[in-house]
Amino acid sequence: MTLEVIDVEDWDRPLPGNDPLANEYFRLCAAGTLTIERCPQCRSAQHYPRGICMSCGATPVFEAVSGLGTVYTFSVVRQNGVPPFKGMVPYVLALVDLDEGPRLMGNIVDCEPGEVAVGARVRAFVMRANPDVGIPQWRLAR
Amino acid sequence: MAREDRTPVICGIGLSDYPKAPHLDARGHQAQALRRALADSGVRKQDIDGLAVAEAWIPGVPGSDLPETAEFLGIDARWLDGTYTGGSAYEFQLQHAEAAIREGLAHTIVLVYGSDLLTRLGRSLGTAYGRPPIGAQQYEAPYGNPTVAAYAMAAQRHMYQYGTTAEQLAQIAVGVREYAALNPNAMYRDPITVDDVLGSRMVADPLHLLDCCAITDGGGAVIVTTEERARDLRQPPVYILGTAARQTHWSVSQAPDLTTTAGALAGPDAFARAGLAPKDVDMVMLYDSFTITCLLLLESLGFCAPGEGGAFVEAGNLRKGGALPMNTDGGGLSSCHPGLRGIFLLIEATRQLRGAAGDAQVPGCEVALAAGSGGWLSTIGVSILGRSAR
Structure with missing residues (x-):
């Protein structure tokens, strides 16, 4: 499914997409498609993209996911000396288990930190840093 | 009897000046620690033929790379090890040295x-400390993931899954601080209470400032040789009874389960090699980058069941006079954490097994276990050391 994509002016956070596989992953995100890697051989799913199946060694392919997940754990970061995060505290850093299996990091935004809980359902959207790089992010699924 | 001749022992230890040493750079710490370990052991420098150094890992911090360290220290080595696994590197290296x-x-x-x-x-x-968005960090760096947040997320999950409390984590910091008071060099020595920990500012929920380790300068050296050679040296040998290591992930988002560690895999390996069980251990040196790190190591190494770490701490087991005294040098939490704490675990365990720990001495200490944790609860190295050979 296609995710909501929000263009972010003047992206000042670290910019990913700096190798061929990551470039493809974040380009797909920029188009509103969150993906995992699926192995055509053994059907294993994995994130982040590696170009080799961690289970069997075959070559996996990108597969679109629903963008729905569950908070595995999180923290409210209240101190970070690194700009621009220094100016963003407090913010929620979380590990999200996709309904399709793999786990990934993200921020949960557009809510009070106190509303976030382990086990909460979340929905992905995309912050687009530039036309070729979209960063998946999360909101509580209400 | 050639095999007995090769029994590996720790024969020398040395610490450089800490916790604040503006007169030393990284090389100066290495040189001073080595000199002190030579003096401690009676080993002549020209007899050293193997060197292990964990390589530099923070951009902009020079001075730890293996071949240049060998050159700088003037060690003509026939055996070199530059294994880098973060804070557990020196436990991994002890396994290789053994x-x-x-x-x-x-x-x-x-x-x-x-x-x-x-x-x-x-x-x-x-x-x-921000990591650049290359490799696996491309999937974490855009989100603002300071080191502390990984451990905070582990603590949060442990609390959710097992009901572990902030008070229980705080008691770890309180107990380690008691030992720091006995170490004149420790960074922080004033007694603290659970309320002090809970009242310190929240850095990343649920970890408070006093759940986090000190940041210090420091260095250490550990000399390993054969039992036979150690007979002619100054110190009673400390036996390397069992070592093991394991990695489950590196990046925190790749951790299969943040409520445990690779210690659940490495621990049984190390105990099997030593022919011992957790109940045989008299004291532990557990990596205390954060309070939660100790709790997860305690559980995963089998000192208590998964989820029972909080109660185990609450019962006072880790305190001075408890059943399993922990981090008797004041730990990373209160004494010394210059980035990689692994070597200090081995040094303090050795001091205890020599019976040379002064006011912090654990009575009758025969077996000590050191467990390093590297990265984000990623790489666990376990060293079981003893006063006697098996």
């Missing part, structure tokens, strides 16, 4: 560490 001594690849190996982290970068490691 095997090398047994196999005869080298006769006297020194593990060396030195860091001027506090002097060079201040207290930035946990909360002000």
Whole structure:
């Protein structure tokens, strides 16, 4: 499914997409498609993209996911000396288990930190840093 | 009886000046720690034929790379190890050194560490150190993931899954601080209470400032040789009874389960090699980058069941006079954490097994376990050391 994509002016956070596989992953995100890697051989799913199946060694392919997940754990970061995060505290850093299996990091935004809980359902959207790089992010699924 | 001749022992230990040493750079720490380990052991420098150093890992901090360290220290090594696994590197390296001594690849190996982290970068490691978006970090760096947040997320999950409380974690910091009071060099020595920990500012929920380790300068050296050679040296030998190591992930988002560690895999390996069980251990040196790190190591190494770490701590087991005294040098939480704490675990365990720990001495200490944790609860190295051979 296609995710909501929000263009972010003047992206000042670290910019990913700096190798061929990551470039493809974040380009797909920029188009509103969150993906995992699926192995055509053994059907294993994995994130982040590696170009080799961690289970069997075959070559996996990108597969679109629903963008729905569950908070595995999180923290409210209240101190970070690194700009621009220094100016963003407090913010929620979380590990999200996709309904399709793999786990990934993200921020949960557009809510009070106190509303976030382990086990909460979340929905992905995309912050687009530039036309070729979209960063998946999360909101509580209400 | 050639095999007995090759029994590996720790024969020398040395610490450089800490916790603040603006007069030393990383190289200076290495040199001073080595000199002190030589003096401690009576080993002649020219007899060292093996060197292990964990390589530099913070951009902009020079001075730890293996071949240049060998050159700088003037060690003509037939055996070199630059294994880097973060904070557990020196437990991984002790495993390699143990095997090398047994196999005869080298006769006297020194593990060396030195860091001027506090002097060079201040207290930035946990909360002000950003990693560049390359490799696996492309999937984490855009989100603002300071080191402390990984451990906070582990603590949060443990609390959710097992009902572990902030008070229980705080008691770890309180107990380690009691030992720091006995160490004149420790960074923080004033007694603290659970309320002090809970009242300190929240850095990353649920971890407070006093759940986090100190940032210091410091260095250490550990000399390993054969039992036979150690007979002619100054100190009683400390036996390497069992070592093991394991990695479950590196990046925190790749951790299969943040409520446990690779200690659940490495621990049984190390105990099997030693022919011992957790109940045989008299004291532990557990990596205390954060309070939660100790709790997860305690559980995963089998000192208590998964989820029972909080109650185990609450019962006072880790305190002075408890059943399993922990981090008797004041730990990373209160004494010394210059970036990689692994070598200090081995040094304090050795001091305890020599019976030379002064006011912090654990009575009748026969077996000590050191467990390093590297990265984000990623790489666990376990060293079981003893006063006697098996």
